Amino acid sequence: MKNIIIYIFLLLTYSSIAIADQKIVYIDIDYIITNSIAGKQINNHLANIKNSTIDEFKNIEKNLKDKEKNILAKKNIIDENKYKLEVSAINQELKSYNDKRLKFAKSFEQKKINFTKIILETLNPIISEYVNKNKIGLVLPKKNIIVGKKKLDITSIIIEDLNNKLKTINFNE
Numbered sequence: 001m002k003n004i005i006i007y008i009f010l011l012l013t014y015s016s017i018a019i020a021d022q023k024i025v026y027i028d029i030d031y032i033i034t035n036s037i038a039g040k041q042i043n044n045h046l047a048n049i050k051n052s053t054i055d056e057f058k059n060i061e062k063n064l065k066d067k068e069k070n071i072l073a074k075k076n077i078i079d080e081n082k083y084k085l086e087v088s089a090i091n092q093e094l095k096s097y098n099d100k101r102l103k104f105a106k107s108f109e110q111k112k113i114n115f116t117k118i119i120l121e122t123l124n125p126i127i128s129e130y131v132n133k134n135k136i137g138l139v140l141p142k143k144n145i146i147v148g149k150k151k152l153d154i155t156s157i158i159i160e161d162l163n164n165k166l167k168t169i170n171f172n173e
Contacts, residue, residue: 038118
């Protein structure tokens with residue numbers, strides 16, 4: 001019985017020493033994606049697409065509202081059948097407009113995902129290489145860290161490596 005207790009004590013002591021020997025760091029992936037050179041290019045590109053499309057959508061909305069006001073103004077003047085046809089045509093345009101907006105939103109989100117994948121595909125080998133070179137046992141995401149020493153944050157090192165490796169993004173893919 002005494003041997004079992006000693007064995008358990010040694011086992012627990014050895015495993016805690018092995019765990020304490022592991023180097024743990026953390027990284028802010030969101031910061032890297034947003035503030036790297038490629039990330040800034042992606043954000044600017046997506047903002048340009050979004051702004052130009054929003055302007056286009058505002059023009060379409062304005063035209064639809066003008067048409068609706070025009071039809072409402074003619075409601076008592078024109079024939080009821082013609083009024084219904086014009087209302088039906090406006091409703092069809094409105095449906096088409098809503099479909100176009102939904103299609104744009106899905107397409108925009110897919111572009112965002114695809115561009116982020118490009119960064120992550122380049123980032124993963126950089127992090128792996130850093131981990132292997134510096135004999136790091138565990139890398140945690142910064143968003144899951146409550147308190148940690150600043151020297152354990154490898155974000156700036158990784159973002160520098162990413163900026164050296166991925167300077168531009170090809171948006172014509």
